[in-house]
Amino acid sequence: MTTGVGSVAAMVVLTQATYDAIVAHARRDHPDEACGIVAGPAGSDRAVRFVAMANAERSPTFYRFDSAEQLRVWREMDNRDEVPVVIYHSHTATEAYPSRTDIAYAAEPEAHYVLVSTADPERESFRSFRIVDGQVSEEEVRVIASAELTAR
């Protein structure tokens, strides 16, 4: 698969509804880390289908997708010709920046890694990164109305 146009612009585009769903999941699971994906058509770089995943570790400092749930969700993506456009998780006591663990385990070079920090109860921090071969590069987060994403 080739790199989508969106990645050239170093930007992740999310609808307001998806952005809100990620933040709500992070708040709901606080102080444990929350995690999930936003799937989209392969090659499109469009994050259209929000899927909250269980954190099998149920931990404030670590997350791991439940392996059975991951197989189910990955198969469903395969059947729909989708990929995980966004992989998100929360940090609940530290900043929204990839940790050494995040970098060591990042295995989807085409994904946008979204991090949400819920360390501040009033205001979340929401950032996005590419993690390729251990190299982290931050990208812009652009939030748009749902209709705009469909039109892209």
Next chain:
Amino acid sequence: MAIEVRIPTILRSYTDGQKAVEGTGETLASLIADVDGRHAGLRDRLVEDGELRRFVNIYLNDEDVRFLGGLETPVADGDTVTILPAVAGGSWAASDRIARVAH
């Protein structure tokens, strides 16, 4: 008939970009050895010191092989083996312990 092995994006550099390859074997370990014979290097990404790598998930049909017999899980013609990199991470990296585990 053979056993289909589904390859995740990150490991397709070992399979010339193929999403799935075929192999034979009596157990998962011998299947992996067989496939590694044609796609050298794949085995090292799955197995370390005779054990499945911790952050790789391997499924026999619908079941995580960790809940079957690990590398000794019997496999047979017609089975599908799916490899997925675990999706994991977390803020624990502040501690040096995890960094050592990861490397």
